[in-house]
Amino acid sequence: MxxxxxxxxxxxxxxxxxxxxxxxxxxxxxxxxxxxxxxxxxxxxxxxxxxxxxxxxxxxxxxxxxxxxxxAGPLDFFAPHSLYPVLCALGAALFGLGVVFGVWLVLIGFGVLVPGTVGFVFQYGQRER
Structure with a gap:
């Protein structure tokens, strides 16, 4: 690099x-x-x-x-499928809309965004290399 x-x-x-x-x-x-x-x-x-x-x-x-x-050969591990990116996008969208429409929607967006981000980061943390 x-x-x-x-x-x-x-x-x-x-x-x-x-x-x-x-x-x-x-x-x-x-x-x-x-x-x-x-x-x-x-x-x-x-x-x-x-x-x-x-x-x-x-x-x-x-x-x-x-x-x-x-x-030649395998490059690395790539996740086959996951719903966490969709959950992160939904949480970010709700958080952004909450900035416009009210604090209650910010809190809901934050409540969706945090578990989505944590799950997205750690979903393959325990896999064997």
Whole structure:
């Protein structure tokens, strides 16, 4: 993931430079905040990709001398089916509508969103690798 971390580090550097220039030249703070948040998000992605590269080493895609047949085989575990994404979407929709229509709907949305998110995260936590 070395290439991805370099890509996101370049994006973060771009947002840092443009955010500094915008903050210096512009009179309104909203654009500066937006560019700062974009810098932080792309920097976080660069840090994550670099950490994964250090932790797991080079991938097959990172090497130039690799043959296609060396990458054959199963990739990873993919969930066959789950209702938790639907529950998360319903909870997020109710939460968003609750911001518009009332606190009672926010509470219902939060009550649907939390179990959906917890179930979505931990549904395959006990499986054997």
């Amino acid at each position: 070395r290439a991805e971390s370099a890509l996101f580090a370049g994006v973060a550097a771009f947002f840092a430079v443009t955010g500094a220039l915008y903050g210096w030249l512009a009179a309104e703070p909203a654009g500066t905040v937006a560019l700062t948040v974009a810098f932080l998000m792309s920097g976080l992605l660069a840090l994550f990709c670099w950490t994964q590269h250090v932790k797991r080493g080079e991938r097959l895609q990172d090497r130039a001398d690799i043959a296609v047949v060396e990458g």
